[in-house]
Structures are given as C-alpha cells and as structure tokens.
Amino acid sequence: MPNKTHLLRQLENISGKDNVLSSPEVLKPYSHDESATDEFNTMPVAVVKPESTEQVAEIVRLCAEEGVPITPRGAGTGLAGGCIPVEEGIVLSLERLNRRIHIDPENMSVTADAGISLKQLYQVVEEGDLFFPPHPGDESAMLGGIVAANAGGARAVKYGTVKHFVRGLKVVTADGKILSLGGNLMKSSTGYHLMDLMIGSEGTLGIITEVTLSLLPKPGTIMTMVAPFKTVDEAISSVLPVLNLKIIPFAVEFIEHSTIRCVERLLNKNWPVKSGTASLLIILDGPDEDRVLETAEKIGKELENHGALDILIAEQREKQAEILELRSMIYEALRPGVGELYDVCVPRSEIGGHVQFIHELEERIGVPLPTIGHAADGNLHSHAMKYRLEDGEMKEPIKDFAEKNSLLEREIFADVFKRGGVISGEHGIGIIKKNHLIANLGKDAVDMMKAIKQALDPNGILNPGKLF
Ligand SMILES: Cc1cc2nc3c(=O)[nH]c(=O)nc-3n(C[C@H](O)[C@H](O)[C@H](O)COP(=O)(O)OP(=O)(O)OC[C@H]3O[C@@H](n4cnc5c(N)ncnc54)[C@H](O)[C@@H]3O)c2cc1C
Known part of the structure; x- marks a missing residue:
C-alpha cells in the first residue's frame, strides 16, 4: 500500500478534489451493499468518482502501478456483497458517469454511460416508444451494475436476463486499456466473445464504462392477474399447465400469503385476494387489450381447472401498480x-x-x-x-x-x-456465496475461471476477494 496522502493527491489530480472521499463518515455508505448481513462490511481507503472512461482508465493505471485494489461500484443495490471493498483498496464509484444516454431507433438499441440508472433508462426508452424488458427489482441500480451482475428479475421467463440484451460494452482493463467489445450488432461470430466474459463477472475482469443494449417494440398493453390457491403446492403445480397452453407470460410469480402479510402491514395496503394460502401473480403483455384479455381468460380457466379459488384480472393501471408495489416491497x-x-x-x-x-x-x-x-x-x-x-x-x-x-x-x-x-x-456470488462455488460448479470449472482471472488481471487488483 503506497503512502495514503500521496495516493489521495494523485486521485484528486485525475478526478478533482471534490470527487475523492476519504473521511470515515462519508466512506461508510460505500462499505456495504443491500445484502442482509453486515458481517463483511469494510471501509475502503478512499472513494473516487470519475466522470469519464478516460478518467477511469487513468485511475486504473495509477492503482496498477501502486498495487492498490479497486472495487467498482454502481448503486450498491447488490445482494451478494459484490461491491464491498477491501480495507487497503479504493472504491471506484461510477455514479458521476451518468450523462450520456442515446436511443438509436433504427437499430432499436440504446447506448448509455454505465452510471445511468435503470429508472432513467426506462424513462428514456419509454419516451422513444420502445421497451427494455429486464426488470431487476431496484430501479436505482445502474447499467454497469446490472451487466456486471447479469441481473434477472421477474420478466426473465419470457424475455431472458440482462445478458440477452447486451450488444456492446466499453471496458477498462486491469492495466488501464480501453476496449470496445461487441458493438451495435445483432450477430457476431468473430473470435472469442470477450464481451460475454464481462457479463456477470462482478467487477473482477474489467470496469464497464458504457453499455449498448437491445430494445424491443413497446407492448401495446400489459395486464396483471392474481389467482389464489389452497396450498403453495397447488399454485406451483398449475404453472406448467399454463405454459402448456403455449402461452409464455411476461412474468409468473408465486407468493405465499404469510409473506405478503408483512408488506400489507408495512404499506397499509391489501393483497387483492384473501382466500387460500398462496397466490400466482401473472403478468401478460400483448398488442392490444382485447387480445390480452382473451389470453388472460384462457389462463384463468386453466388455473381454475387446477384448483385456483378465484381469478382476479386487473386491467386498470392503478390496480396493477398497487399489486406490483406489494410484490416489489417484499424484501x-x-x-x-x-x-x-x-x-x-x-x-x-x-x-x-x-x-x-x-x-x-x-x-x-x-x-x-x-x-x-x-x-x-x-x-x-x-x-x-x-x-x-x-x-x-x-x-x-x-x-x-x-x-x-x-x-x-x-x-x-x-x-x-x-x-x-x-x-x-x-x-x-460476490463475497457471500464464494465458499460454495466449487461445491456447485466443480473444481475444474472454477480452476478455469481462475485461469481467466489470472490472464486478464495478473496482479489481482480488480475487486479482490469476490467469486473465489
Ligand atoms: C429491493 C431490491 C430488489 C432487487 N431485485 C432484484 C431482482 O429482481 N433481480 C436481480 O437480478 N437483482 C435484484 N436486486 C439486486 C440488485 O439490484 C442487482 O444485483 C443490480 O444488478 C445491482 O446493480 P448496482 O448498480 O446496484 O450494482 P452494485 O451493487 O454497485 O454492484 C454489483 C456488482 O457489480 C460490480 N459493478 C458495479 N458496477 C460495475 C461496473 N461499472 N463495472 C464493473 N463492475 C461493476 C460490483 O463490483 C459488484 O460486484 C435487488 C436489490 C434490491 C435492494
């Protein structure tokens, strides 16, 4: 670890004095993420907030020379301790890299800085009459963070997870080079898929500074249904018959009523059905209300054949919003x-x-x-x-x-x-589940991951202590 004052001065020379934090009270929010345990919380030496890819690259080159570990951080909404720093390291926060977001209607894509939040993305995409399907629960999450975590969310069943929408990335490597991986392309069979390696790498292989994502046409309408069942078993068993109708809903969630009761108390609002012990929450999208309603009714009949006690179809936006709010506030x-x-x-x-x-x-x-x-x-x-x-x-x-x-x-x-x-x-995996990775994937697969890490970050300065 180099002299701390010297390190801070150099970081300030790159990003400006106001963008390098080092006093304990301002560092505290950067010592944890949203995971439930505080067992791993650690204060970094400093937090630096660059505003451009070039500044990120300069910071990485400085840290590589000085041997200072770097933990990239988006919004800190992660649930695996991925952005928790190490004591002798710095946090590189992407929060100021949030100025550029550009929709390309002809290619149905969006290119944006890694610090743009999901909320900003949805707003701009909607204004362009387009659609970005993945919806990991917390809209303050940033684009670099959702790619680094390969986030999912409830809509994965129909549209896939974030990785299915990434077309291109700008990445700063562990030695401070700037690479453009992928592109604004629908297809590429051109060499190893280095971009895919970055997706889900949790900040251990490179720092993402810009993201190009695929978009889809906006669905004409969205409808939400709730079906209560006597038991959770019945609720889950009726999912397959719905899929066998050759309908893939936008989202299918099961929720036990004992769990939703905690949210009802918190928000002072009621889950729309009272009977049974568990519900299926099904969201449908489609070109227009009539066709989606027809699909909802078909699903409703099938669910009733499999024990649904009731079928509630919420067509109004406000009712849908209330149901989704109750679901999204469970954590x-x-x-x-x-x-x-x-x-x-x-x-x-x-x-x-x-x-x-x-x-x-x-x-x-x-x-x-x-x-x-x-x-x-x-x-x-x-x-x-x-x-x-x-x-x-x-x-x-x-x-x-x-x-x-x-x-x-x-x-x-x-x-x-x-x-x-x-x-x-x-x-x-972050810090929280790393001890179980070998048991899950096997030593040979984890050794291959470690070899990739060693090749791309031989000095181990990018987000040490995560994954392995
Ligand atoms: C209430 C709530 C609901 C949630 N619901 C869902 C859900 O439904 N589905 C889901 O998948 N997740 C969910 N999450 C988890 C979280 O929102 C996602 O993991 C999200 O992708 C994290 O984004 P972030 O910007 O907050 O990243 P951070 O938490 O800051 O970082 C996450 C990881 O990515 C790395 N990283 C961040 N930015 C970069 C970058 N620019 N370059 C390289 N590495 C980077 C970090 O080092 C860390 O390893 C939820 C979280 C909360 C609090």
Missing part, C-alpha cells in the same frame, strides 16, 4: 429480520419439490423461511428470518440463529445441487 418489508437471502435457481420442473423441501426444513430446523419465486423460471428466494413471524409481524428472536442458518445453508444448497440447480440465479 423491504422482511429486511429488518432477514439473516440470509437465498437466490437459488433449479430447473422449472424441480420448483415444487424444492419449495416442499424448504418447508420441511423450516419445521425441522425451526427458522422461518418465507419463500417467493419466479415460478416459471426456477429462481427462488427464501428468506432465513432471525425472528419468529406471526401474522406478518416479527416476534421473538430465533435462538442460535447463526448455527441454524449454517445448517440451513448446507441443506438448501445440497438439495439444489441434487436437483441440478445453482446457488445464484440473479444476485451473483
């Missing part, structure tokens, strides 16, 4: 009591079995595990709670939570491996 509502948030992904056919296993585990180990899931794509989120839950309220603490949770972790992951799944569907 917020549970967060004060969450000890660990699981993000596993299993083959679609294994969801029912895994959820059943989760509930057996809940009983056996004595830790509440409210679970929600992207029911049609196999990605499930179980929240290991540090408190007993009763009617949406957190009650007394769970005794010996830490030991019980490590047992849970082992058992949940073992069940996921048995079913051919992975430990992260969309949040990434």
